[in-house]
Amino acid sequence: xxxxxxxxxxxxxxxxxxxxxxxxxxxxxxxxxxxxxxxxxxxxxxxxxxxxxxxxxxxxxxxxxxxxxxxxxxxxxxxxxxxxxxxxxxxxxxxxxxxxxx
Numbered sequence: 001x002x003x004x005x006x007x008x009x010x011x012x013x014x015x016x017x018x019x020x021x022x023x024x025x026x027x028x029x030x031x032x033x034x035x036x037x038x039x040x041x042x043x044x045x046x047x048x049x050x051x052x053x054x055x056x057x058x059x060x061x062x063x064x065x066x067x068x069x070x071x072x073x074x075x076x077x078x079x080x081x082x083x084x085x086x087x088x089x090x091x092x093x094x095x096x097x098x099x100x101x102x
Contacts, residue, residue, distance in 0.1 A: 037050065038081050053066050
């Protein structure tokens with residue numbers, strides 16, 4: 001397992017991608033966020049997280065700054081590490097948006 005990285009500015013913000021995943025006898029399209037990270041606070045909480053961009057539209061009361069999931073906009077996580085891969089994980093086939101619409 002990786003060591004904790006205390007430089008939150010270096011944590012990858014990631015992106016959403018569409019992937020083709022095998023589901024028993026068929027294949028399915030699935031939107032996933034890459035990369036998923038393990039984020040820690042002041043030593044009391046460790047959670048799976050991803051970066052959420054700011055919400056700039058809609059009612060004023062619902063707008064928010066950017067943040068990590070499981071954290072309020074005013075909370076600053078302490079450290080992060082990449083989500084581990086399974087030892088025998090099979091690669092997921094990645095397709096572009098044009099290939100998925102065919």
